[in-house]
Amino acid sequence: MAATSEIFDLVGLGFGPANIAISGAITEAWKENPDFPIKSTLFIEKHEVFRWHPGMLLPGARMQISFMKDLATLRNPGSPYTFLSYLHSEGRLLSFINRGGTVPTRKEYSDYLTWASKKVQENGINVKFGHEIVDLEEGTEDTILVRYKNNRTGEETVVRARDLVISPGGLPKVPDFLAPFQNHPRVRHSSGYATSIGAIFESLSSVTRPLRVAVIGSGQSAAEVTMDVRNRLGSIPIDGEGRHTVEMLIRKGSLKPSDDSPFANEIFDPAATERCFNAPSKRLRDAVLEEYRATNYGVVNPLTLDALYEIVYDQRLNAQVARRTQTAEPSEPIIDIRTYTAVDSVKIMGDDKIAPPVDLLLTPIPNTNTSGKETFQLTLRNLATAAVTVESYDIVLYATGYQRQAWVNLLKHTGISKHFGLSPVTRKVNLRPTTDLATTEDYAVPASPIESDSPVTTSAQTSPPTSPETSMWGSAQFEAELCPDLFLTRQYRLLPKASQDGKALVPRIYLQGVEEATHGLSDTLLSVLGVRAGEVIADLSNRK
Known part of the structure; x- marks a missing residue:
């Protein structure tokens, strides 16, 4: 195992669209502000090269969203990482305009993401392809020890991270x-x-x-x-x-048919994310998700x-x-x-x-x-x-x-799992917004300059479904270990529990692409990538 004392301000798990969008926002911040606190980054990706849904790059298949919902446009229309910047750099801007329409093919969008992944690396973002995180432990100087391995050689390396962003993507849901x-x-x-x-x-x-x-x-x-x-x-x-x-x-x-009418599509707007997070109860959030399922789940584009x-x-x-x-x-x-x-x-x-x-x-x-x-x-x-x-x-x-529980399977076996109430027996987690917290005694609730102004409200606590194991044990504590509640801030930060001495994990952990239950339908999709990246970077830059 290769040990190193190298400290990165931000380490990312995965290098798909979500973390590419974050990388782009970071490199732009470097140019705008020499004192930007995130100065060193490392993203760890298990695939040998960047790849985006290669199994569904079918002939003629088109995207389901406008090209303007790319990695950066909604955050900064002048960003060098927009889809238009890609077209201009590739010499196809006029041809795309002449083609008509705002929806690119899936093949072209995949190439755009590949182009953007290379561009952020050229601008200073470090990426380890063909590597995979195997453990996370508490480190010295308020850091997390990140242990990752080379998938070809098995060699392991340990670095330290001040903060962590987890963007695991989805795994096939197998009946x-x-x-x-x-x-x-x-x-x-x-x-x-x-x-x-x-x-x-x-x-x-x-x-x-x-x-x-x-x-x-x-x-x-x-x-x-x-x-x-x-x-x-x-x-x-x-x-x-x-x-x-x-x-x-x-x-x-x-x-x-999928409902892609203009009014229905507003459910993917950043304002809808705000409404979902600040909804007064879990029941209301679930009702909204169910109401708009026809925009995304089990439906087919009319064409x-x-x-x-x-x-x-x-x-x-x-x-x-x-x-x-x-x-x-x-x-x-x-x-x-x-x-x-x-x-x-x-x-x-x-x-x-x-x-x-x-x-x-x-x-x-x-x-x-x-x-x-x-x-x-x-x-x-x-x-x-x-x-x-x-x-x-x-x-x-x-x-x-x-299914989007892979990050749970990673965290529950790591040295930092105790800070989130996870254990090896945990099956899944119930993600909830911090607005659902009835009390903040057990959690380290952060103050953020872009935190919602909505007051903390109390909602009815929904018990996770009873499993055969919990019936057998008859233990609410065991049930909580199987399906614990985890809380997220508006800025996608996973809230750690306070330890017995009142201290919580100092390094911050952010989740990307798995928070539909707290942030709405757009979270697992491409629609808010740019805006979300800006929110995460703004929160990261306020390190105390």
Whole structure:
């Protein structure tokens, strides 16, 4: 292990859009104010190079937001890190204007983020790619010891941080019925679709019968994956009759359009963040999140819906023409949308053996058989009629969203976990705004020049759901360890608990991209990156 006494004013976990936006704000502050207190930075990123959703960089896929909701424009329109600055530096500004519209393709936005990641490094931001934080401990001189390792060599290094910003991004949300099979080479979350689908089809190259693909999910990613995999299936020959099939399995009665109308889009404005944080109760915050779910969750952009419906309509047309003229239908793959459909269980069939159902599996299925002979047997239940059917598929793709608890799994095993009431048994945390604090006796509540003027209010404390373990132990303390409440300031600072001697952890820890419950729908998205970065940097610069 390489030990060093080097102290960084700010160490960041992850180097995705959130921390690139923060890096840009820092480099701008360096130019404007020579006395800016954050003078040294280090960001630690586990990937070898910058990458942004490579698994969903599908041909023609477009962003869902205006290019002006970039890393910096809403914070500083004159920033060198805006999307317009990127276009100008790449010589495409006029071409983008002539193209019309304000929504770039996903490919172009990914390139913009790559450009910005390089630019902040050129301007003095230090980044360690291919490294990962493995532990955090209390250090001397009011610092945190950050232990990170080189993912290739395993070599560990320790540095000290005055403050820490955690931007972990999201991890695939795996349905329980697929958890034992998530490492199977023909089961993939949409986040890894584009980077793995070629190899998946290659593993099935010896199969000459029609292939069947299941796509689980009803949102934008599910719709895009469905259309893309259909296009790819069109180039795979079949020996004999039949057609390749892509089946969307959705729990709803139909695919729903996303609400991107102007008034609804105001839920992503910085003012909406302020309203959410200062809402008088958790119940009201949850109600607002539920009211606006149709802007982001389980919905499909209307243009994508139109394209998908056109495919389905053309299939119906072809079928009716073929029946009337008594001719063969085209051999192109078909899309079938199975509505009100839930997946009850999954088995692997093939090679004269059946894998046990999910509820009998204690560990994931090992990645052993890639011959293409096996299939996945899904037990499907119609939620409207309760009818049960069993279907076989060669590939299972799932677009079921993301979970954002990875930072909890890191912190709970570190030396600073005690400052936040975390322990190795913690399953998840309930993030709450500091305005929910009934008392400040147990927390070190900071004063900030940009803290909301709203007074601290008391709201009903919502108990986390009772688990079998808590019922067994009958202990409220144990329940609190499983699902503790953690509090965040308006400036995204995680509030430590005061120790028995009245002292709290001095280094500050900020969270990025995981605070939907406290800061609203925009927090996990790109909409407020620039504004949020400015707020975090302003709070960081007020170190006492």
